[in-house]
Amino acid sequence: MTHTPTLSEDDIQAYVDGRLSASRHSEVDAYLDNNPAERERIRAYQDQNALLHGLFDHVLDEPTPEHLVNVTTLKPARKLYRVAAVMAYVIIGGISGYVLHGNDTKTVIVQAPFTERAALAHVVYTAEMLHPVEVGADQEPHLVQWLSKRLGHPLHTPELNKFGYQLVGGRLLPGDSSGAAAQFMYQTHTGARLTLYVSVKDKGTAQTAFRIDEQDGQQVMYWVDDNLSFALVGEKDRNRLLDIARVAYQAMSF
């Protein structure tokens, strides 16, 4: 009397996904009423879809990590930084005699050493009002995880509240040939900024205790451990700078 529709596996999948026409959907429904085992199997597939949404839809509500938005929106700033960096390398190199002009006008640019890169990154990014960091402090665990992965060593964000500095966020920077570098930025309530620059240790660099280096009128407090070089820039008071360095050293030694 009633004709039994032949049911293909494609129909079943489309039924699960709610992609059948209304009339075909009711035909399949009618068929399933007489086939409880098939009904059960299809319910299991529908549960899979529901579970996927239950488990992963919350990702849609998360703020997009800033470094991803930056891929499409921050091109001018990045370009500017590259130009600034190259110019600074050339200028620093020129002063230090690193740029060698031979008679054949061949130019050799030696990449700026670690403390110079730290001071340069400080100057460039503390001046950025709009996008001082790629990933903000509101995503601190994500920031730390991301930069740790990019540098290949576990990093931590030192707690510097007692010095009046709060974490603003951080960014990934080009390092030297040994790999990437990270910059964490801190700020006081008056807007004074301090940066902690971390780079994979240059090959052949020995470990050092805390040292001060002057770069472009900036005091750079730096130290080198087994794998990483650290530099703090932005605090003028040497004693405070040393105290901050001690806290940062402790935090990073976990």
Next chain:
Amino acid sequence: MAAHPFNEHIPSLRRYAIALLRDRSLADDLVQDTLERGLKKFTLFQKGSDLRAWLFTLMHNLFINQLSTSRKWLHNTPPVDVPSGDDLAEEMVTARDFMQALQLITAEQRAIILLIGLEQLSYEQAATVLNLPVGTVMSRLARARERLRVLMNGEAGPQLRRVK
């Protein structure tokens, strides 16, 4: 400044990548690589065609390339040890078993289930993304779902690992 047309698709690219890789940092790397690739190739994108499917295609190709050149994503997605279910509500146990079962099917099966079941791509869009005929997509989808169902029922396959 108007937002870049890619931006509205980032949340769903992230959702898919996180579900596919089960590692947020690897997932965000994959999304970043996809966006960068997209920017480079954007001149090849035909205005008015399906941008979402295009981005998912780029992402899928990057994912497959990575799968074949390095096994890092496979090593990063073993069945995870999770607490025993004694003190977990039933639906959490189901969700946990489902997450584990998702790790026991192949990456290609997971991709097909996620594109259609989670990202709700049409079968035709999924076929474009995966560079397969629609018929193949349908049969692979059916096989992947059945494999998941069997794993969830504990009817066959490797046992899900339980730790106390």
